[in-house]
Amino acid sequence: MSTPTPERDSGWISGGVVDAEDARLATGVFAAPGASPVQARSGVRPATGDPGRVQATATVSGKVTVAPFQGVIQGTRASATGAYLVTLGQQKTLDVLGTNPADPSNPRNDLVVARQRDAQYGDAGTGMTVELVKGTAAATPTDPQVTGDFIPLARIRVAKNASSVAAPDIDDLRPWTSAVGGxxxxxxxxxxxxxxxxxxxxxxxxxxxxxxxxxxxxxxxxxxDTGWAPLTFPAGWTVYNSEAPAVRRVGAVAYLRGAMRTGVAQSANPTVLMNLPAAFRPLVRHHWYVVLGGTRTGIEGIVDTDGNVNLYPQTTALPAEQIVYINTTWLVGQ
The missing domain is CATH 2.10.10 (Seminal Fluid Protein  PDC-109 (Domain B))
Known part of the structure; x- marks a missing residue:
């Protein structure tokens, strides 16, 4: 390591000595952050196709394939290891059952991982490998322990006496990463x-x-977006022109729609037309002008903080067969 002080050598400087850790730290600033300000998030880089996906072979067998990918493996074995930028350049086939046949009595869990080894931290060699980590057969199997720096790609659930690996046997475990700020x-x-x-x-x-x-x-x-949620209304009211009352929330904005007809005259102070679920209620009262069909007049409408949608005809009751349009919007929780 070229710099014993907390300040690390910058990447690509003239006349300086930039070791492997410095280089990884320099390139790691472009990846999504991880557990500390000098760590990156481990994961597969999203790309066209299905990068890093583990699948059963086209003709089902005891093998699986791993799609090409690029990704980030954050080093964990020193305080400033930096992030390894890794690549599987072409599809790789792993033999799951050929070397390690299924147990005759119990299932097991195997893992497919991308593991980075580095001789600087005591490994026998340096390089990234996509490999199978065999689990232990048990009545209730658990995932095997994986040491060092790695990202999981898939879990393969090997049934007892299994002779092949099919799509339902594979659990996708890929973590994703992104560019910083992405x-x-x-x-x-x-x-x-x-x-x-x-x-x-x-x-x-x-x-x-x-x-x-x-x-x-x-x-x-x-x-x-919640989509439109239908609302119930009191007896004595009917839906007009197939415009059933409903409420919808998109982000922080709630939308109310519908057209109703009174069956009998409604009292003046006030008429509670319906009640909204909690997720759609405003923090303070919402007032709007309710249009009355067939007239050039309207009445006051209020959406209360308890979810009640109230109509206030003021001094004149709503007559029977009156059409009421309930279309308005408000901010939820604000």
């Missing part, structure tokens, strides 16, 4: 980064929504 792809809530930073964005595969991490330590949805 949107990070994750499978779901459990895949959110362990060490997020304020302003970080992720894309959740399970909901197809963007989320961002705020300065208060919360993940917030970006334009999270």
């Amino acid at each position: 949107i990070l792809r994750v499978w779901g809530e459990g895949g959110r980064p362990t060490y997020p930073y304020a302003g970080m964005y992720i894309h959740r595969g399970d909901t197809n929504h963007l989320e961002w991490y705020d300065s208060s330590g919360n993940w917030r949805a970006v334009n999270n």
Whole structure:
């Protein structure tokens, strides 16, 4: 290591001595951050195709294939190891059952990993390999322990007496990474980064929504769309022109729509038309002008903080058969 002080040699300087750690630290600044300010997030780099995916062979056999990929493996065996930028340049085939046949009595879990070895930290050699890590057969099998610096790609659940590996036997474990400041792809809530930073964005595969991490330590949805949720209404009201009442939330904005007809005259102070679920309620009262069909007049509408949608005819009750249009928007929780 060329620099014994906390200050590391910058990358690509003239006349200096930049060792392997310095070089990895320099290139690591372009990757999404990890557990500390000088670490990167380990994972597969998203790209065209399906990088790093582990699949059964086209003709089902005891082998699996691993798709080409590039990725990041953060070094963990020194305080400033830096991030290894790794590549599997072409598809690789791994023999799961040829060398390690299935147990006759119990299932086991094997792992496919990309592991980085480095002689600087005591390994026998230096290089990245995509390899199979055999598990131990048991009535309730667990994943094998993997040492050193690596990223998991897949779990292969080997049934007892298995002679082949099919698609349902493979669990995709790929973590994803991104460029610094980029949107990070994750499978779901459990895949959110362990060490997020304020302003970080992720894309959740399970909901197809963007989320961002705020300065208060919360993940917030970006334009999270609930779709239209139908609403119930009191007896004495009917839906007009097939425009059933419904509410929808997109991000922090709630939308209310519908057309209703009174069956009997409604009292003046007030009429509670429906109640909204908690996820759609405003923090303060929302007032709007409700259009009455067939007239040139309107009445006051209020969405209350308890979710009640109220109509205020003021001094004149709504007559029977009156058409009421309930279309408005407001901010939720603000």
